[in-house]
Amino acid sequence: MSDLFSLVAICAGVFFFFAGTVGLLRFPDSLTRLHALSKADNLGLGLVVLGLIPRADTPLAALKLVVVWALALVSGASTAQLIGRALRRGRK
Amino acid sequence: MSVLAALDLGLALLVVGVAAWTVSARNLFAAVVGYVAYGLLLALVWVRLYAPDVALTEAAVGGGVTGVLLVTAGKRLDALASAEIGAPPGRGLKIFAGALAALVAGALAWVVLTLPSTPPSLAPAAAEAASGPGAGLGNPITAVLISYRSFDTMLEKVVLILAVLGVWSVGADAAWGRAPAPLRKPEPDGAMILLAQVLAPVGLLIGLHIFWVGADAPGGAFQGGALLAAMGMVAMMARLMAPPRIDSRKLRLALVAGPAVFLVVGVAGLMLAGHLFAYPQNFAKPLILFIEAFMVVSIAVALPMLVSGPPDGGAK
């Protein structure tokens, strides 16, 4: 049961990573690429982490997985902001 | 071909591809970004080689901190010079370089393919060290670093200090004793400040955790110290923290703390346990953690000072 859950969650995560990568490669300009990347990364990594939690040996290991996701969210969102603002400054 | 072998092959191609892109990228910034990605991919290769400690160091120092160093250097270079870059080499030199590179890579590959199947190994000696003077350490890498090859590790810390001195001495004479230039010239973005405020405390905790578990699990003074250094640099980029003046006594004490404590304990080992860098039997683990704690401080201070560069005249 938990194996099935892991499989479904990780596959869904991989799908989001794949979609994000396709967006990164195919979208026309930096802002849209940023959009594709940040959505895919946050959701994709979140789902992979969710799928891995039942497989963690200890509650501490599960907590570490969640912390990894949270840190990726914080830094990903901030970097996207920074890149976006730098782009807007460059356009003016 | 099994799934893992396919993954390995894909990873190998990706690493070589990103490296090639780094060499051939059009501008410096793109090359540096490529290099950071390359450092992270290389860390994955190290994980596959059962070397999580090396992977942590490569990701933190090889990819992250070196990336910050080169991005900062590129910006300072742009602000400095009229950017007259030397002419690209002629076709003849390029062909020569390509042939030489192919020759060296081919020879190395041949060596890799024909390595003896049972190589000479220091692993038994290191295992002995890990169960002897470095007793109680579950992580053989830490045992090697602090006990079996302790002299190397101590001197490597001295090299870090020498590098800091070298960087400082490159600055203008008039600037001696002042602080290095800040890592970012313009006013920082709100997002950068928020990132530093959220990330730095968490990173500090994780850095200390990685140092603490280093005795028994992957991690240690290098990895933890590099993480603390990175958090310091994030805080500097958000202008929450200014680089300290280089004549500050606290800064200098923090820089030499690691090797100094290491050396003192090593010499004490000469008297207490018989030879240099020997630790008294039942007391080894606390002593090693004591040394490592000061090494974390030195690394966490030395890396941001190396990235910050020489003291700034401020007269421009």
Added chain:
Amino acid sequence: MTPSVLAGLVGAALVGLGLYGLISNPHPLRKLLAFNLVGSGVFLVFGIVARRGAAAGFAFDPVPQAMVITGIVVAFAASALAVALILRLAAASGKVTLDPRAWTKPGEGGQ
């Protein structure tokens, strides 16, 4: 082909790529980057020896791994020193190049 042999071949390729970039890129910082590629390639070749030290009951040989860790930190320290020298050179000469001819243009008297 085992993972360690594959990684060794990657290391060899990295040394080759880095060497080519070191010679053929005129920009000093690009040369530094290429030099770091050579360095990490050497670490990788050295590190696969670690993978072969399974004789003593380890999954790996901790001695080369520990030396690679110190090596990565020393490589970074050397890079930082090189960056400081490159920036100073550019500030002193106004040129971003290591080409000695840029310093001794005819008529300037080699100053």
